[in-house]
Amino acid sequence: LLVFSLAPTASAEDQGETYVVPPNNEKLFSEMLCGAPALPEGCACKGVKIDHSVVVATYACGDRPEAVIELRHPASAPPNAVKTASFGLIRRDPVPDALFSAVEARVKAKEGGWKWVTAGAGQPRNDQEGVGPTPSISQQIPEGVDRAEWADYKAGVALYSQGRHEEALAAMIKLARARPQPMAGVLGMAVASLASTSPTPDVVARYVAEAERDRKDTVNQFLAGVAAHYCGHRQATTKAEKVQLYTTSLEYLNRTLPQYEQEPRVHIYLGVSYFRLGQQEAAEKHINRAVALGSNDADSYYCRAEVYHRKDPAKAIADIEKYLQISEEMSRREGSSLSKDKQQRVREMLAALRAVTPGQQPPDGLWDPLRVATFDLSNKLSPRFFAAATLSVGALAGVAWLLVSRAARRRTGKSPAA
């Protein structure tokens, strides 16, 4: 019954690709659905709302009830939708024909160059920015590192490789605290371990509280900044959440300077966070510093590609190629492990960037899409659905009860008893 009653709530998108409206397109839709020239039949646009994969425009037409038109990806629009090259237009409430035709014409006029972003299976997204291949461990102890410290580092990397990320993180934090300037690779491994735990807002709050307890504790400032960054990247479901978390990330990462000024990781996260908050100049300053500090660090190039992919797509393409070259070379030479998924995603990103016609902007959300939940029961529930399903179960139980009672009475000639 549960499966049956849930079935209608699973949209076409649940079975295949989920198409997402990339961020920063509010202006486009506002012009497309609400801008000049005036709408027919005295209709006026009341507003446009973008919700992940649906754009909803509401119109007031004199005394008539509000008219609502929805835009979706054509593949996820119902059969009765009017389809253009990039959108399916759906009438949600009584919409005057003249208004609908006018909106359809506007959509067709302005949809050129529009690209949906896919989320879910096959989506070109980066879950591990700033986290390169798991390092192979040289047998030779690096200069300036003592034997015990090296053994601890190797143990931490081994824990990470075994998927014991929290233990690996604890080991790396201990190592990071051992010196004012942590041994090379320690912060990178700390980040890798922390990222693998997919910090949630609660976890970020905990790191922030720890960081606030002693602002001079640079390691804690770093962890709070990185946790907020990854939470924004992976968990945020709205643009506002992303803005809040990246801002928090900047606040704490900036506190790690100047002590960690020489750490490429700090500049990577500062650069990417600034970029995602729209501060291109600061983003470039930090990401270029990261590349300069860690010229052989594949992730610096990967992240620089993000920072430049709108301003200078050719440079971004070159940086992604550099990322692929370094990471694959490292893998071949040192036997370090590469995430096949990530490499595949990066190649898809590269293809998407190459496909952009000169003069046009690459699609948003390539690096940092909003999280879209795949089919999950909890996100599909509304009180109405839940109440209806509960009543269905109750009704079925009631019917079953009556049938069993009747059968028992027929068999024994009295009320049902064990």
Next chain:
Amino acid sequence: LTFSPQTLADLEIGVVLVLLGLALVSVPRAYGRVIQVWSEPRDAWSWVVVGSVGAAAAVRWLIAPLHIVTMFIGYQLTDHAIRLVPWSRYGVGSQAIYHALFAVLPHDHRYLLWTNSVLGVVSLPLIATAGARLLGDRRAGAIFAALLALVPLFIKNDNSDANNVPLHLWLFGGLVLWDEYLETGRVSALLPAGALLALAAVSRPEMPLLMPILFGLTTAALAPARARLLAPWVLGVAGAVGLLMLPHALHIQAEMGALQERESLPGFSGAGFVRMLGLLLSPYNTVITPWLYPVALLPLVVYGAIEPVRRRRALLLSVAAVISLAVYSMDLCRANMARVHVLGSLFVTMLAAAGLSRLWERGRRAQIAAVSAVLLSAIPTVIALWAPTNEQVEEEFLRQAVPRLPHDGPFTLLRVDGEDRDRSNPNSYYTHPYFPDYLVTPPTAGGRVSSLRGWMRRPRLDEPVYAYLGMRCFAQFRPDGSPPPRGDNLQPACAELREGFSLEPVLEQTIPNRGDVWLNYYGDAPTLRLGLYRVKAAAGAPRGE
């Protein structure tokens, strides 16, 4: 055995959806048993039960106010119930019924409070019937019904957001049916008993642990025939209930780990159950706190517990009372003891009813003396439980403020959020920042909400912006024993907004500061200024991007 949080949440929803559906059939079935117990024979005590239900309804629905308990947590609880995700640490059994009712009720905590108030009255006959059967004394059951209807602690609890109110319905409904099965052997009573007990087990975090203990003790008190207890149907239902509890138990285990890391579970570490028992003699025991529980009931509890005829039953119920009080030392503070100790207080009151029943045989003078003492000792509890608080004033203010927000267009409401905590003070992490966002956001209204700091970082004034500077602007948690800060304790985020922007009052009230009634939050200023303001950019203040 591990599941991803998403899978666990989905499993919990599936389980509770089915159980709630079964409860629709099981609760009426339990009422059938209630009617049978009190109509065979139909005597004066049956009418006492009926009268108690009427009295409970009158007091709860016509006299006692509806209040959120525990410092703004009801707002969070309502939000969780509306969305049903993310899962609160409390589990889903109670939330589910609110969630289903929000299909037809407006998204407002007032309706959650009304739901509890109705469920409190609906539960009363089931709790009283379970009491009568467990004590083996119809008169004690009827007296218990009267106490349930009129003891202020229970009235306050029912007219609040306490999520144990649905739990009592499921738990005692299940026990009433279980008793029927043990007496008659009817599988038609056993199956719905299993459904209700399983629902009870997923209704609170402690229930996967507490429910089997209480179930065992009450079953022992009913002294069933061994064959009936070990029947294959019973084993099957027990296995099913255990399986249905599993996702909730795993969820609670994960949440407890997180809470302990955050140091929000002060009593749960190392010292274990013996320390929990120590609670019974501490000021953190509701039933020995005269301003929370009528002190005159305590001698009656003892009198009931040492009753020679039913000594075994009384002893087992005493153990049930002790355990269900002690288990809450895990997470207990002054603010929540009157709520979380209600289940334990029910068992204590059951024993007090047994004491009163025993005293009843001693003649009219003893009866009048006992009833008068109980009534007199209830007076301080009425005063304490309904003491005016700043949170109640905030609720009244909120009701006046919300209608003053725009009805016909988008707006942003700034209100204190977790992000607005005073980060220089680690204690601020324990302040409850919850706000009823659902009153101003879709589908109820067209607003969106933001923390003060979040908005101030990127202030935009291209659509109307309002700031709600309520009681949370003056609230910061302090541990017991620390004196209140001087003045109004205005929190830094609110001060920054007041200083950085021009605020045009939409509604402003200066109210007397009622201070720290349940938790230590407020300063010592005699008055506090609450306000809803239209935010305008001040000269020289940052403008929208």
